[in-house]
Amino acid sequence: MSIITWITGGRVIDPANNRDAIGDIYAVDGKIVPSLSDKEKKQAQKIKAEGLIVCPGFVDIHTHLCEPGDTHRETIQTGTWAAAAGGFTTVVCMPNANQPSDNAGTIQQINDAVERDALVNVFPTGALTIGMKGNELAPAGSLQRSGIVAITDSYRSVQKNEIMRRAVEYASMFNLVVMDHCQDQTLTEGSVMNEGIWSLRLGLRGWPSAAEDIIVSRNVILSTYTRAHIHLQQISTSNAVEIIRRAKQRNVNISAEVTPHHLHLSDECVKNYDTNFKTNPPLRTPEDQAALIEGLLDGTLDCISTDHMPHTDYEKNVEYDLAPFGVIGLETSLAVCLKVLVHSKKCALSQLIKLLTYNPSNLLKLGKGTLSSSADADITLFDPDEEWVVDPDKFQSRSRNSPWIGKLLRGKVKQTFIAGQKVWDGDSVILPENLNG
Amino acid sequence: MEKAANWTRKDLLSIEALSREELETIFSVANSFKRTLQRSQKKLSSLRGKTIVNLFLEPSTRTRVAFEIAAKRLSADVISITSNVSSLTKGETLRDTARNIEALNADLLVIRHSAAGSPQYLSQIINIPVINAGDGAHEHPTQALLDTFTLREQLGDLKGKKVTILGDILFSRVARSNIWALQKLGVHVTLAGPSTLVPKLFCELQVEVTHSLKEALADADAVMLLRIQHERQTSTHFPSIGEYKSMFGLNLQRASWLKPDAIIMHPGPINRGVEIDSQLADSDRSVILQQVTNGIVCRMAVLFLCASASSHTQPKKLT
Numbered sequence: 001m002s003i004i005t006w007i008t009g010g011r012v013i014d015p016a017n018n019r020d021a022i023g024d025i026y027a028v029d030g031k032i033v034p035s036l037s038d039k040e041k042k043q044a045q046k047i048k049a050e051g052l053i054v055c056p057g058f059v060d061i062h063t064h065l066c067e068p069g070d071t072h073r074e075t076i077q078t079g080t081w082a083a084a085a086g087g088f089t090t091v092v093c094m095p096n097a098n099q100p101s102d103n104a105g106t107i108q109q110i111n112d113a114v115e116r117d118a119l120v121n122v123f124p125t126g127a128l129t130i131g132m133k134g135n136e137l138a139p140a141g142s143l144q145r146s147g148i149v150a151i152t153d154s155y156r157s158v159q160k161n162e163i164m165r166r167a168v169e170y171a172s173m174f175n176l177v178v179m180d181h182c183q184d185q186t187l188t189e190g191s192v193m194n195e196g197i198w199s200l201r202l203g204l205r206g207w208p209s210a211a212e213d214i215i216v217s218r219n220v221i222l223s224t225y226t227r228a229h230i231h232l233q234q235i236s237t238s239n240a241v242e243i244i245r246r247a248k249q250r251n252v253n254i255s256a257e258v259t260p261h262h263l264h265l266s267d268e269c270v271k272n273y274d275t276n277f278k279t280n281p282p283l284r285t286p287e288d289q290a291a292l293i294e295g296l297l298d299g300t301l302d303c304i305s306t307d308h309m310p311h312t313d314y315e316k317n318v319e320y321d322l323a324p325f326g327v328i329g330l331e332t333s334l335a336v337c338l339k340v341l342v343h344s345k346k347c348a349l350s351q352l353i354k355l356l357t358y359n360p361s362n363l364l365k366l367g368k369g370t371l372s373s374s375a376d377a378d379i380t381l382f383d384p385d386e387e388w389v390v391d392p393d394k395f396q397s398r399s400r401n402s403p404w405i406g407k408l409l410r411g412k413v414k415q416t417f418i419a420g421q422k423v424w425d426g427d428s429v430i431l432p433e434n435l436n437g
Numbered sequence: 438m439e440k441a442a443n444w445t446r447k448d449l450l451s452i453e454a455l456s457r458e459e460l461e462t463i464f465s466v467a468n469s470f471k472r473t474l475q476r477s478q479k480k481l482s483s484l485r486g487k488t489i490v491n492l493f494l495e496p497s498t499r500t501r502v503a504f505e506i507a508a509k510r511l512s513a514d515v516i517s518i519t520s521n522v523s524s525l526t527k528g529e530t531l532r533d534t535a536r537n538i539e540a541l542n543a544d545l546l547v548i549r550h551s552a553a554g555s556p557q558y559l560s561q562i563i564n565i566p567v568i569n570a571g572d573g574a575h576e577h578p579t580q581a582l583l584d585t586f587t588l589r590e591q592l593g594d595l596k597g598k599k600v601t602i603l604g605d606i607l608f609s610r611v612a613r614s615n616i617w618a619l620q621k622l623g624v625h626v627t628l629a630g631p632s633t634l635v636p637k638l639f640c641e642l643q644v645e646v647t648h649s650l651k652e653a654l655a656d657a658d659a660v661m662l663l664r665i666q667h668e669r670q671t672s673t674h675f676p677s678i679g680e681y682k683s684m685f686g687l688n689l690q691r692a693s694w695l696k697p698d699a700i701i702m703h704p705g706p707i708n709r710g711v712e713i714d715s716q717l718a719d720s721d722r723s724v725i726l727q728q729v730t731n732g733i734v735c736r737m738a739v740l741f742l743c744a745s746a747s748s749h750t751q752p753k754k755l756t
Binding site: 204 | 453552553610613639641
C-alpha cells in the first residue's frame with residue numbers, strides 16, 4: 001500500500017513555483033503530487049499545518065559532519081539529526097582533513113555510513129587536492145563516479161594559483177563545481193579574529209579582510225579565464241561582496257554564499273574571549289554585515305549556508321588563541337536568518353526560503369529545494385513567530401559550540417519530512433524503520 | 438591595614454575596566470606600603486596564612502620576582518610554577534590546571550600567559566582571585582600601575598601632562614594597559630614608532646599616533662620606551678633591528694629633542710643599544726630602576742586589595 005501524506009491548511013511557500021498561499025501539499029510514496037483522489041485522501045496521514053509555513057526542506061551546501069575522521073565531534077547520524085531539527089532535509093558535507101575524501105574508498109565509506117545512519121539526504125564533496133594539502137590534484141573524475149557533487153579543500157583554501165587554475169579547468173570537464181574557502185594564509189598566520197579596533201583592544205592577532213578579498217579576486221580572475229564555475233564559500237567582507245557584484249555584472253561564472261553567523265554577529269562579540277565566537281573567516285564589522293545583507297538581497301550572494309562546524313566542549317573550552325575555529329549552525333539557522341532578514345523587514349519570507357532551498361540546490365544541481373509535482377517530498381513546517389531559548393542540552397548535534405546559547409530566538413521548526421516521512425516532530429527525531437537509533 | 442572601602446574587585450584582569458577612583462585607591466594603598474619599605478622590619482602580617490600561586494606560563498624575571506617579594510612582604514606563602522615544570526607540558530588544559538590549583542586550597546592566583554584573555558577566562562572558572570600578570574598582547578595591569586605610580590612620584594598630578602610611548606605598540610600589553618591608565622589620569626598620550634607596529638587605527642582610542650620621533654619627543658613630559666618583542670612578531674613588521682635603531686632608537690643626540698626635565702621610562706627588559714643607548718639607560722633622566730622598586734608596592738597593594746575583597750564576598754557556584 002502506498003504511503004500518503006496530506007499537509008493541510010498551512011501557508012505554502014514554494015519559491016521555485018512562485019507559490020505563496022494557504023493551501024495543501026500532497027505526497028505519495030515519497031514524491032509530491034498535485035492532488036489526491038478521494039480514496040487516497042481517506043488513506044492519507046493528515047498533517048494539520050494551520051498557522052505554520054509549509055516549504056521545501058532546507059538545503060545546506062556547507063556542512064561538516066566530521067565522519068570519517070573526527071567522530072568525537074559529530075557523526076553522520078548526529079549531524080543529520082541536527083539537520084532535521086533545523087528543518088534541513090539535504091546537506092552537502094565537506095571533506096575532513098583528518099581523513100580526506102581524496103579517494104573513492106573514503107567516499108564509499110561515507111556513502112555506507114549515510115545509508116546506515118543518515119536521517120536526511122547527504123551529498124558528499126571530494127577533496128580538491130591529495131590530503132587537502134594544496135599540492136596535487138585529487139582524482140575528481142573517480143570521486144564523481146563515487147557520488148560527490150563538488151570538490152573543495154574545505155577550510156584549507158587553495159593557496160597555489162596554478163593548482164586552483166588546473167583544478168577548475170579539470171573539474172569543468174565533469175561539470176563539477178569547485179568550492180573555495182577564499183583566504184590567503186600568508187596574511188592570516190596566527191590570526192584569531194577580525195583585524196580592526198576590537199583586535200587592537202583585545203590584544204588578539206588580527207585577521208585582515210584583505211586575506212579574503214585577494215582570494216575572491218583571484219577566483220574571479222580564474223573563473224573568467226577558464227569559464228569554469230567557482231563557488232565562493234562563506235563570504236564575510238564588504239569588499240568581497242563588491243568584487244563579486246562587479247564580476248556578476250560581467251557574467252563571470254561564480255556563485256557565493258554567506259553564513260547566518262556572519263550575517264548576525266560582529267567582531268565586538270569576541271570582547272569576552274568566548275571561543276564560541278571564534279570562526280574562520282572571523283566575525284567582521286557591522287559595516288561588513290550590512291554589505292552581506294545587501295549582497296544577499298540584490299542577488300550578489302546566491303544562498304545561505306551554515307558552515308556547521310562541530311567541536312567538543314574540551315576542544316573549545318580553552319584559551320582563545322588555542323581554540324579551534326568554527327560554530328555549529330544547523331539547528332539555529334532558520335531563526336537567526338528570520339531575525340536578520342524577515343523579522344527586521346529586510347526581505348519577504350519567500351525570498352529567505354529561496355535562499356535556503358531552491359538557490360543552494362540549484363547551484364549544485366541537486367534537484368532539491370522545491371515542492372514541484374514529482375519532486376522528492378522533503379518538506380519543512382515551521383512557525384516563524386514561536387520564541388525559544390537556545391538550550392545546549394537540547395541540541396541534536398553531538399557538539400554544543402553555538403554562539404547563540406542562552407539567546408532568545410524567534411522561529412521554530414515544527415516538523416520535517418523526508419520523502420513524505422516525518423523525521424522531526426518539533427521536539428525529537430523520529431527514526432524510520434530502516435535506520436538504527 | 439583597613440580594607441579600602443571603595444574596592445570590591447577580587448580579580449585584577451585589566452586596567453581598562455578600572456575607574457579613576459579605583460586607580461587612586463591602589464596608589465594610596467601602595468603609598469602606605471612604600472612607607473613601610475623604609476623600615477628595617479619590612480614584613481607586614483596582612484596576608485598571613487594565605488597561599489598565593491604564581492602561574493607563569495611565559496618567561497618573566499622582574500614581574501615574577503616582584504610578585505613573589507610582594508607576597509612575602511605581606512606574609513603570604515607563595516609558590517611559583519613555570520610552564521616547563523607544570524602539567525601543561527603533559528597535555529593538561531589551563532582550565533584543569535587552574536581548578537587543581539584551587540582544589541589545592543590556594544587563596545589567590547597570579548597568571549602570566551601568552552594568550553590574551555586567559556586571566557578573564559580563568560576568573561570565570563575558579564572562585565579565588567585572579568591577578569593578570571600579563572596576557573599576550575592584551576594587558577599588563579600591574580606594569581601600568583607601577584608606571585603611573587612612578588610618573589606621579591616624578592611629575593606630581595598627571596592631569597594635562599604629556600606622555601609618549603615609543604616602540605612596538607601593536608604587540609605590547611604594557612602599551613595597552615598604560616594607554617588606559619594614563620587616559621584615566623588625564624594624560625595626553627602619544628604613540629610613536631614604525632607604521633607597521635603603530636598602526637593609525639590606534640587613533641580610535643583617542644591617542645595621537647606619529648611616526649616622527651622628533652615630533653613624539655618634542656613636548657613629552659615622559660617617554661616610555663618599549664622593547665621590540667621578537668617573540669610576538671611575524672618576521673615581517675620591520676626590516677631589521679639595525680633599521681629600527683637607526684630610525685627610532687633613543688640615543689644621546691635624539692634625547693636632546695626632549696624637554697630638559699623630561700624623564701625616560703622602560704618596563705624592561707631593556708635591549709641596550711637597540712631601543713635605548715646604554716648611557717641614557719643609566720643617566721639621571723632614567724627612572725627605570727625606580728619603576729622596578731615601585732613594582733613591589735603596587736603589587737602588594739593589588740594582592741592586598743583583591744584578597745581582602747575576596748574574603749568579603751560569598752563564593753559563587755563552582756562551574
